[in-house]
Every structure is written in structure tokens, then in C-alpha cells.
Amino acid sequence: MTRYLLTFILLLVSTVFQVQARDWFPDLNIFGSSEDEGVVVWQAGQQYIKIVPKESKAEGKNDHPKTISVDKLRDVLGAIKLQEAGGIFSDETKESPFFASSDISTLASGLSRAFERAKPDEDIIFVVIGRHKGLLAKERKVIGGRAFIQDGKLNLIFGDVYRPEGGSIDQKKRNMAAGCGGCDDNDVRTNPYVVGSRNKEHTVKFVFADFDGLERPRSDWLVLDVDRMASIVEKERNKLPPALAREQARARKEAAELNLERRRLREEMARMRKEMKEMSGGNNSKNAGTKSVEERLSTLDQLKKKGLVSEKEYQRKRQEILNDL
Amino acid sequence: MNKFKTTALAAALVAASAPASSAVIATNADGWEISFGGTVNLFMNFYDNQGGTNEVHLQEGLLPAFATFKAKSPTVNGLTGTAQISFAPDSSNSKLRRQDKGGTAIDMREVFFNVEGSFGTFSVGRTLGIFSRQAILKDQTLFGVGAGGNGDGAGTTLGRIAHGYVYPAFDTRFSYKTPDMNGFQLEVGLYDPLEGDEGPIGGSINNWDTSIPRVEAEATYGTSFAGGSLNLWLGALWQESDNVYNAFAPSNSVDLTHWGVDGGIQVTFGGFEFVGHYTTGENLGQLFKIAAPVNGTNDTEEDHWYAQIGYTFMGTTKVAASYGESEQKDNGTTLNNNLWTVGVYHDVNSWLKLVAEYNNQESDQLGVTDADVFGVGAFIFW
Incomplete structure (x- = not known):
């Protein structure tokens, strides 16, 4: 009899706790934060683009709603590059794209729609998972961020940058070592992906390459002059060596x-x-x-x-x- | 030259800090990703057996080595498939088997595939059981030694199995897991029933009639908050076993209902971690989750629990202490195993872990003597 009573109490306590905890500990956001809410613009598995209320201490009004074309955003996001050492035998630095190509397609399209729908007191947060360079082969890595337009410029604040997809390393080790393939390596409930914050800096150790129209007020914060950057990208695209330009013109004529x-x-x-x-x-x-x-x-x-x-x-x-x- | 040294060192540091998750080693033309991960460990354990011989034994801790092969499909029409096969070889032998150069055995523990979509995950095959798995996954002795036996035997030690929870085991099942619903998830599995063969009531495996699949289920809730996280779980097990041979009264069959309920909590906050777990049930046994009475025909009653507290320094060195008990009442006989554990678990980097652990065990069952066990060991992960 005692055993059944104990079981009943265990079930009851567990259920009541899970239902009531949100009310008992509101300040801890144990049962959901504002980032769990918001309007979903795009979602695929753990990736998303959402419109959410601005953080409580955030200053200034956003210039939302705002129309920025998908092509322009694609050019600007593609222009964000990382500066890396050339390698063991080279002094020269090289540049590599910060976003994976799939990230750029997703964000350009999603952010364009989100900026058109957002209000002045709303930000856009996102989590995208792309295939980036790994130690041996390409690996799926996460970029989490916050986007908004203020003073006519696109602001991107990053949280997770190139975090390996899924839960913590310790969690993955435990699942693998215990032989729990049925456990979910991508369970991020207790270790969620982090989007950027105006109020708290998440130190980003990567070096962004210089680009006219790109400022970096904080290690995790980029301010982008969209029109300026897009026009530079456009010019760069059109600025081809004479021989190549002639060849391109000839090819265009032939194609026509x-x-x-x-x-x-x-x-x-x-x-x-x-x-x-x-x-x-x-x-x-x-x-x-x-x-x-x-x-x-x-x-x-x-x-x-x-x-x-x-x-x-x-x-x-x-x-x-x-x-x- | 200096330039070369500096950059070479930087490259080495980058390699050293690479995550331990298994990397994709091949991608075929259809977009399937094949990866290979694993772990190997070995401890030097010093046994002070009360009333017995003192031993030093080079053996694994609670875990054997693991080699895990995984294939993941591209997502097609919203469906993603994964298949996994892992086996667990031993890195040590019993003291009697030194002539066996190749270790004791290769234990195929996981052979399964998943189909995942927006509806959740269906899983088919064999992997770690659902019931009691949270207890072992959160246990500090997972990367340690725990209860150690007498220091002569082959294979792994027990960890906190039978000293705080029952072994979840590797069983074959069909299972379904819901998607994450605001932090909640539910998984239910239909399992191949185990047939108990403990003691006189058990007789041979042929004496058991198990015509309904065993059911194991688990509900979990996970979330994070400023500076910490919360995990809650509630599990259940049920199986019917009819014994057609009864040594106590051969003309009568004995029907057993095996049931168990377990629940637990894990809270992390600012480097601290607390874990509490409790299991209760009947005909579970102390070690496995399906057992038959030894001292008669009445149902056995089991209670298992443990509590653990830890603190992680600098994100790399965890110090933890825990205590747990497993108690079984079997026809008037009460058997109790208990275990104190204190350990230090240091991550040198993401793929190398060093461990030092002290354990004090008092065991009424399983042929495990009361002992103090001190072990030092290392794990590698890839």
C-alpha cells in the first residue's frame, strides 16, 4: 500500500511542479522566455527567424517596418567575411565568408520579409545552421543573432557563432559513451542556442574583414550601411578585367x-x-x-x-x- | 622559424580544442553523412576488501570502450533517417584470463535506425533502454568506477547500478518520441520482454510465458534560465511474465507483474549541479529491471535512490559527491546495497578526461563485498 502511495505522490508532485513552476518562479523564466514567443517568419527544425519584442533596456526606436530587397540583403550578408591566418607556411591573411551559402539564402529572404512586418519596438532574432569548414570536413555549425534597423543601418548582434549543432559536448559524450543512441544529441532544451543581445556582450573571437560601410562597435555587434555595401558589391561584380569583360559581353550577345x-x-x-x-x-x-x-x-x-x-x-x-x- | 613555431603552436591549439563530437568522415552522392565516434578508458583500481583479499586491478570503469558508426540521410520530404551500429569492446581482462590477448568480448550494444520528422521520431532496433536511463546518464560514476566488485573480475565495474538505480540495459524495441513541445517530450517503447531466470522460481528461460511486449515510457522536461538549467523526468515500466514451472509448487504456475516508476531532477546553477533520482517498483531486482523472487513466490519490492551534488571549476574540473541505496524486500528478507562516491573529473581538453574517484560500498547482494575502492583513470573521446 505504501508503495502505491509513494508512486502516486511522485506522479502528483511531478505533475503539479511542471504545471505550477511558471507561476512559482516567474523571474527565472524557467518555463519560457520572451524568445520562445514572437511571430515565426520561418522555421525548419531548430532553425528559425522570428519577430520578437525588443529587449527591455534597449535604447532607441527601430526603423521598422522597412523594405529591403532580398537581393540587396544577399549581397550585404555575403560581403561579411572573416579574416584568417594564411596557414603554417604563409604570412598572408585570407578572407572567408562568415555565413554559409544556405545561411545567406535563408536570412536574406527571411529578414526581408521580417523587416516589412516588424514594428518599431520589435527586433528579429534568428538561428541558422549551415555547413562550415571543420577540422577534417565540413561540419554543421550554428549562428544565432539579433537583427534590427536603426538610423537607416542594419544591426546584427551575434550570440552563438560557429557552435557545433546540438547539445553540449558533455551531453553528447554521455550519450555516446553510455550507448544511448536513442537519446537526442540535438536536444538543446537545457543548453539552447543563443541569439545576440543589446544588453550583454557575447565575446566573438573571430576577426571580421574590413569593408566600406561595415562598423563593429562591439565584438559581437556589426552595423551595416546596406545601400553603401550593396552598391560596392554591385560595382565589384561589374568591375571585371577588360579581357574578361569583353568575353562576358560576347557571351551575353551570343546568348541573346x-x-x-x-x-x-x-x-x-x-x-x-x-x-x-x-x-x-x-x-x-x-x-x-x-x-x-x-x-x-x-x-x-x-x-x-x-x-x-x-x-x-x-x-x-x-x-x-x-x-x- | 619563430613564425613557423608560433603558427604551428596555434594550429595545434586549435586542433586540441576541437569538439569531441564525431566528425563526418564521408558524404556520398545521395547526401548521406557517415560518421565514426568512440571512447576508450582504463582505470587502475585499488581495492580494500573487508574480510577479503586486497587487490589492484587494471580495468575499465563503469563504461566499456565504444565504437559508434552512424549514418544520417539528407532530409527528403521532411523525413530524416539515421542508422547507428555501435559495439563495446573491453580494454581489460579478468586476472584469470591474462592469456587472452584480445580482451574478453565484443558486445554489440546498439543496432537501430530512426525516422524523424515534424511528427517526432520513430525508432526501431536495440539501444539503451528508456526506463532508468536518465539515472545512469546523470550519474557521476558514468565516467568513473563506482561499486567495483572484488577486484579480480573481467569487464566493467558497476558504477551506481544496484547502488542507486537499476540497469537500463540494451534491449530491442519499437519506440516513438514526440517532438519538443515547449520543453516537454514523451517517449514510449514496446520492448521484447525479458525472461527472468533468477532463483528457484525462475527455472530455465523456457519456463516463462511472455506474450505481451514490455512497455517502457519516459516524460521529460528541460529548460534553461539565467545562469542555469532544469531537467525533470518521470519514467515507467510494465511487463507481465507467467512462470509455468514453480520449484515451490510444481503444479502451480506463478504470474508476475513487473512494474516500476522512476523520477528525478537535475538542476545546474552557476557551476553547481544537483541530481536526485528515485525508483520504486515490484519484481525489478536490484541489478536488472526484470527479476523474479528468490526466496519464495511473493512479489519482491524494490526501492532505489541517489542524490548527487557537484561543482565545476573553470568549466573543466568537476568535483562531485553522491550517496545512493538499492533495497529489495524478498519474502521477508531485506537486502541493501549502498555506495558513497567522491570524485574529481578533469577535462584536459575536449577529448581527454582524467578521473580520480573514491568509493565506499556496502553490498548485501550480487557477490560484491564491502569495500573501499580508489581508482585513477583516463578517457579519450573522438
């Missing part, structure tokens, strides 16, 4: 001519198909009777010359026309 030729061919084929259809209508077709055998043979010959009918089709059709004599 090819497109024109293709369109003509399509129209010609459509016309011929129509004629073929009319011809294949045989004696039942009105038009078949109006064309002479000679004209029909001539049309057939043209089709053959242009390679639009095979030898076998040509012979069969020719015989059909001759049978009409």
Missing part, C-alpha cells in the same frame, strides 16, 4: 542571339507541326483536299531536309501522299 534563334525555331516547329497535323488528317481534313500532291510532297521534303522527320517517317508519309493520286 541563341535565345532569338531558339524562339524562331520553336515558332517554325509549331508551324510545321500544325501543317503535319493538317496533313495527317488525311482525306477527312478540309485542308488536305485543298493542297496539291505536289505541294504536300514539297512540304514533306522540306521537313526531311530540316531533319524534323526521320527517314522512316518520310517514306511512310510519302507513300501516303502518293496513294492519294
